[in-house]
Amino acid sequence: MDEYKIDDVARECGLTKRTIRYYEELGVFPAPDRSEGGIRIYTREHIDYLKKIVTAKEILGFSLQELVQYLSVSDAYKMNHQAYHDVKSREEQKSKLTHMEQMLDEQIEMIYSKIERMKNMHSELENTRVRLKDFIQKFVE
């Protein structure tokens, strides 16, 4: 069965139920279908998507507002659904697509530069380690 309740999702994604509802409220996470009694019914797709959100937030250090930006361009799911529906003219669609392309390029560039700066910090720390080891060496002599 491809049906999950909020607690299952929470467990698997490492979030609280409150947080999941909060993300839905903010528009970071899509609102799922409801059961007869109004209970949120999630699918596996939802879970995978939420996992992506969590890692993006963790690794990139994005705020929830930035996440909205990020998600609007980074996800193929949205590429097939949101950008394709609810838009009127072909011209509008095309401009929306090229805009997405541009945003995507910016995201990629930003992540790349972050990686570079992290590499710098990494090698600085390696240097510090060497100096520390030297210091300890001299210390025990």
Add this chain to the structure above:
Amino acid sequence: MDEYKIDDVARECGLTKRTIRYYEELGVFPAPDRSEGGIRIYTREHIDYLKKIVTAKEILGFSLQELVQYLSVSDAYKMNHQAYHDVKSREEQKSKLTHMEQMLDEQIEMIYSKIERMKNMHSELENTRVRLKDFIQKFVE
């Protein structure tokens, strides 16, 4: 003159005066000497150190509490001063040094794994870009 007031520091580091005092209050940033009238007098060393703090926070996405941890092992300045002074026995010093070494190793490992995960996101985004370009291509045909 190697003397700066808080506003100079703020400008150069891209922070507000309030933030600098707040960092001092938290122990993230060392308290400088004061002038006769109680005004904070900083040196170039302070500025460089604060710049490090800012980048570490930005790039690593550390909270201020985590920064305290990070700074206590990552900085050579502290290696020469804090760990060397205010400690009593030689045994204590040695254990403190090996503890620093261990923490440093952990930091290095953590940053490395962050870099790896960012690389993954980066290549995922590259894939998305390719798919998006394809989509646009077919769209304009």
Add this chain to the structure above:
DNA sequence: ATTAACGTTAACGTCAACGTTAACTTCGGA
């Protein structure tokens, strides 16, 4: 010597990102 610009502390305000609680409904097993 005065004044404007800049410094100080202390206290309160704010915003994001949830946690907690209350008051209620729904669901699954004995």
Add this chain to the structure above:
DNA sequence: TCCGAAGTTAACGTTGACGTTAACGTTAAT
């Protein structure tokens, strides 16, 4: 069928990381 676990919304509380304001002292330049 009934009870307890787990679902729901709504509202208030909390914490981190500062911003803002007030009330005041210091400094530099005219």
